[in-house]
Amino acid sequence: MSKRTRFVITSVILSLGFVGIQFLNDQNRFWAIGILGALTFTLFLWSLFETLKANMTLLTLVLPVMFTLGVGFFWFLLPTNIFAKVPIVIFYGMGIYILCLTANIYSVASVRTIALLRAARGVGFVITLLASFLIFDAILSIRTEIYYLIPAVFVFSLLLYIQGFWSMLLTKEYSKDLVYLSAGAALVTTELAAILYFWPVTIVVGSLLLTTSFYMLLGLGQAKLEGRYFKSTIREHLVVGVLIFIAMFISTHWGA
Template identity: 55%
Template sequence: MTKRRKFLIASFVLSLGFVGIQFLDNPYKIDAIFVLSLVTSILFLWSLWEGIGKNSTLLTLILPAFFTGGVGVFWFLLPSNVFARLPMIIFYGLGIYALSLTMNVFTVSAVRTIALLRAARGVGFVLTLITLFLIYNAILSLKIPFWGSAPLITALSFPLFLQGFWTIPLDKKISKDLLILSLVSSLVVGEISVSLFFWPATLVVGSIFLTVAVYILLGLGQAKLEQRLFRQTVREYLLVGILVFIGMFFATHWGG
């Protein structure tokens, strides 16, 4: 069976899984999403079996599983009608297929360089941001105190930072520098989430702000790993952060 056919099967099966979750009672839906995330990893392992070994190529299983979990928890925030949820199922299926192609490029590029690598990095970068936005949105919607939400945000950000940074060197072993960079970036996002507890920002604005922080940290980190961390690059990323902060300031209702 060709890889492309495996990718299509995985996308179809996982999309059906999301449809099936809707027929479960609410107490079982969270568990079902967790199971579906595990199934995502299993299906991706099956699809990418030829390129995955007992090394850092296993990191390619992280983003698909988190993408499933992110879409799953965001699902609960959607209106319970077909017009809101059908587009999300379509988006999820297309996202899984795009991730299949992207992770395949990474596993192949870990052995030899191919022309599609830069495009795959771009797709992976965008899907990482989307995934974390959905996860942050779900966490902030719980309205738990910052001493609970900040560690959770830090812990969930770390694997995605690690996978995102790894896509640059694509080494078979995870270096100490990669771990430190991922840990520091995750801690920074966690600290920023603490500030949101004292900022009367809306759920969406807060989620966007955290996602932009990931955009800056992941972008600068990848540029550093590529040895392309020029002043102009830093200015561009910081400019985005400043503009988002200004927009967040004016979008906040300060009147209480």
């Protein structure tokens, strides 16, 4: 069976999984999304088994799982009518297929040079930001206590950062520098989430700010790893961060 066929099968099965979740009650849906995340890992492992080994190339599987969980958690926040659900299922299915192609390029590029790598990195960067926004939005929507919020943000951020930074290296061997860089970036994002816990912002604005910090840290980290850590790159990311912060500050309701 060709890889393309496996990619299509993976996309269809996971999309049907989301359709099936619709028929479950709220409590079972939560567990079903976790199962769907595990199924995503399994199907991607099956789709890419020729090029994946028991080494750092397994990080290729992180983003598809995070994307599934992000869309799944966001699913809870949608209206129950079919007009809201169907577009999300279509969007998710297309996203999974694109991730199959992206993950395939990553896994092949870890073995040999491939021309489409830069395009795949761009796609991976965008989907990473999208997944981070959906996950942060879901976490903030729960309005849980801060001692649950902080570990949740840190774990999800760490996983997203480490796969994002690894996509610039595509090494097979364990790298302490990669882990330290990812942990440091995740810590900054977590600290910002802790500040937002006490800041009177809406869930969407808070999620957007966390995603912006993710954009800045991931973008700057990738630039450093790629050897293009220029002043213009730093200025570009900082300007975006400052503008978003100003917008958030203005939109904050400071009433008693």
